[in-house]
Amino acid sequence: MSGPRSSVSSADMSVLTEPTASAVARPERRRQRRRAALQGWAFVAPLVIGIAVFQAYPLLVSLWASFHSWDGFTTPTWIGLDNFTAMPADELLVNSVKITLLFTLGSIPLTVVLALLLAVLCNRGGRISSSFFRTAYFTPYVTSIVAISLVFTQFFAPEGVINQVLGLVGIDGPEWLADSTFALVAVIVVAVWQGVGYPMVILLSGLQAIPKELYEAADVDGASPPARFLRITLPLLTPQLFFVLITQFILSFQIFGVVFVMTSGGPGNATSVFIYYVFQNAFSFGQLGYASAMAWAMFLFIVALTVIQLRLQKKWVFYA
Amino acid sequence: MTVLEKQTALPAAPGAEQGRGYRRRARRLSGWSFVRVLFMLALVVVFATPLLWMINSSLRTEAAIAADPLGLAGPRLELDNYAVAGEAVAPFFLNSVKLAVLNVVGVLLIGALAGYAFARMQFPGKGVLFAVVLATAIVPGIVYLIPQYALFQQLGWIDTHLPLWVPRVLTPVFATFLLRQAFLGLPRELEDAARIDGAGTLQIFFRVMIPQVKPALAAVGIFTFIESWNDLFGPLIFLNSTSLQTLPVALALFRGEFFTTVSTLMAASTLTVAPVLVVYLFAQRYIVEGITSSGVKG
Numbered sequence A: 001m002s003g004p005r006s007s008v009s010s011a012d013m014s015v016l017t018e019p020t021a022s023a024v025a026r027p028e029r030r031r032q033r034r035r036a037a038l039q040g041w042a043f044v045a046p047l048v049i050g051i052a053v054f055q056a057y058p059l060l061v062s063l064w065a066s067f068h069s070w071d072g073f074t075t076p077t078w079i080g081l082d083n084f085t086a087m088p089a090d091e092l093l094v095n096s097v098k099i100t101l102l103f104t105l106g107s108i109p110l111t112v113v114l115a116l117l118l119a120v121l122c123n124r125g126g127r128i129s130s131s132f133f134r135t136a137y138f139t140p141y142v143t144s145i146v147a148i149s150l151v152f153t154q155f156f157a158p159e160g161v162i163n164q165v166l167g168l169v170g171i172d173g174p175e176w177l178a179d180s181t182f183a184l185v186a187v188i189v190v191a192v193w194q195g196v197g198y199p200m201v202i203l204l205s206g207l208q209a210i211p212k213e214l215y216e217a218a219d220v221d222g223a224s225p226p227a228r229f230l231r232i233t234l235p236l237l238t239p240q241l242f243f244v245l246i247t248q249f250i251l252s253f254q255i256f257g258v259v260f261v262m263t264s265g266g267p268g269n270a271t272s273v274f275i276y277y278v279f280q281n282a283f284s285f286g287q288l289g290y291a292s293a294m295a296w297a298m299f300l301f302i303v304a305l306t307v308i309q310l311r312l313q314k315k316w317v318f319y320a
Numbered sequence B: 001m002t003v004l005e006k007q008t009a010l011p012a013a014p015g016a017e018q019g020r021g022y023r024r025r026a027r028r029l030s031g032w033s034f035v036r037v038l039f040m041l042a043l044v045v046v047f048a049t050p051l052l053w054m055i056n057s058s059l060r061t062e063a064a065i066a067a068d069p070l071g072l073a074g075p076r077l078e079l080d081n082y083a084v085a086g087e088a089v090a091p092f093f094l095n096s097v098k099l100a101v102l103n104v105v106g107v108l109l110i111g112a113l114a115g116y117a118f119a120r121m122q123f124p125g126k127g128v129l130f131a132v133v134l135a136t137a138i139v140p141g142i143v144y145l146i147p148q149y150a151l152f153q154q155l156g157w158i159d160t161h162l163p164l165w166v167p168r169v170l171t172p173v174f175a176t177f178l179l180r181q182a183f184l185g186l187p188r189e190l191e192d193a194a195r196i197d198g199a200g201t202l203q204i205f206f207r208v209m210i211p212q213v214k215p216a217l218a219a220v221g222i223f224t225f226i227e228s229w230n231d232l233f234g235p236l237i238f239l240n241s242t243s244l245q246t247l248p249v250a251l252a253l254f255r256g257e258f259f260t261t262v263s264t265l266m267a268a269s270t271l272t273v274a275p276v277l278v279v280y281l282f283a284q285r286y287i288v289e290g291i292t293s294s295g296v297k298g
Helices: A002-019 A019-065 A089-121 A125-140 A143-156 A161-168 A182-194 A196-209 A212-220 A225-253 A257-263 A273-282 A287-318 B001-011 B014-059 B062-067 B080-120 B126-138 B141-155 B166-170 B173-184 B189-196 B201-230 B233-238 B246-251 B263-295
Strands: none
Touching: A019 A287, A019 B080, A019 B126, A019 B141, A019 B166, A089 A125, A089 A182, A089 A212, A089 A225, A089 B014, A089 B080, A125 A182, A125 A196, A125 B014, A125 B263, A143 A161, A143 A182, A143 A257, A143 B014, A143 B246, A182 A196, A182 A225, A182 A257, A182 B014, A196 A225, A196 B263, A212 A225, A212 B001, A212 B014, A212 B141, A225 A257, A225 A287, A257 A273, A257 B126, A273 A287, A273 B141, A287 B126, A287 B141, B014 B080, B014 B263, B062 B189, B062 B263, B080 B126, B080 B166, B080 B173, B080 B263, B126 B173, B166 B201, B173 B263, B189 B201, B201 B263, B233 B246, B246 B263
16 A cells, blocks of 8 residues: 555655656556556456356345245245244254254264364374375365265165174164164264365364474473373464364355265154255255245354354464 | 474484483384374274275175175176276266366466456455455355256256356356465566566466466366366256266266166266376375465464
8 A cells, every 4th residue: 555655645746846747647657557457357357247146146036035935937926024934833944953953063073073183193293104194084075975975875784884893893783874863973974074184184284383392392391292282282273273163163054965865864854954954945845935045044144153253262262 | 293203313312311311202102103103094994994995896796795795805806897887977977077177277267367366456346355255155055056046047057067167167266265375475576577578467467477376276276176076066956957967966866777786886986086086196285285275374
């Protein structure tokens, strides 16, 4: 900002000394600035058009649709807040919210703790071994959730790999995907297995940024390994942990792929998570208005939760 | 390298007493690191098993899988499974490749233009626009999908490949963010020198700036490839014709129809995962750098 302002003042000074030169210079400068602005807008134009057409406009249509009864073919009819007031009485919806919360409660602590463990392990040891392990742990993250879910469908079969291994240690495994309790456990296992790589890399980058001198100083003071972890590592890692928590909440509310391929929401409705139910309403039951209302409700919930987390961060996140 | 390992690497500690103490501690520690490496290898097994099992089963007969689900006997090189799966999968594979190429090229171009503008150009509304771009990341995909379906219906795009690349190419949020970071890190002298030589803005962008951010471009390209390849919602919702379907979604939708045995299903799954795995293993460095710089600054 100081650049253009100082050049304006020098132009003003030149008015006093050299009036003819400034009369040429000022429009020239304005012309240049206008050209720069036009170029800038030209560079971002495709992005602006894309966001307007494919995100902003659909967002508004979705809001509009949430106040209508709409099957996607006939003319939508205005029904005010009916879509929203119908939600608490919709048992399948309440069930899907409950299951999504259970999934979140199961998957987030597991993911974060496992990611932290993997990151700490990868952070020690030489560069080559560390990059080997990191590559291995991250691999599931890039693989197609469809292929992975098909493999795990075989793993969780009654006579499948999981129960065979459990049988080796004398445990009689459940009928995972056919069991209304264990089906959700299976979904959590697959989601954690696939998703842990991303938070691990984020946490690892945080660990690598912690100055080694701090640990050397702690060593001199005779700090025990647990004390070093609790007093140095964890506090300095809170910015990354905060980022991981926010992204994991947003992701886990939107769990869909594993459920779609592995359980189709079953058995019964035991794994019918929120997005799966919205998806069914929109594209199987032809309830586009109601589905839009549910999608917007979730959007607002995520915004609220993120705002709360941003507020709470002052209490525990430590920015060095 | 940990502090203690560094200390053991010192040839001789200053005092003999002290040196012996260090050495004893180092020996205990290397015992520890042995346990640690074993533990880490065990975790590698946990993370690799499903993929290894998939590949192993794709190379066995159906009877062998039924008799020995764990597959500890190893593969039998039953390549017939791949003949069956390959024939069924080929058209979907080509659809996925086509869409991946369109998405990678498009996202790189549009994302680099926008990223450069946000990093280096002055234009009114820049700050607000960048905030809007970042804010779109928080909107759940499902909110867009329903009205997008209606929009594409009006445009006559349903059951074509257009909804699977045009929106993605024109909304490269992650690419814009990452490439803006990369351009911000370059010295201004580069552009100034080129400008003095009489280069125009487009020339500077393509000839001078783009070659400087190759690692970031690689990261964006790989991420876009993976995202495009693994996309589930898009093909599921916007396509009806079997012949247009992408590989992963075809695998999910037609598994019972095309692949009646576990072995052929696993061969098809392997073919679905293989392109991404190959790209990942060759370019995983860029992926890690990409994630790291998109995350939080420490």
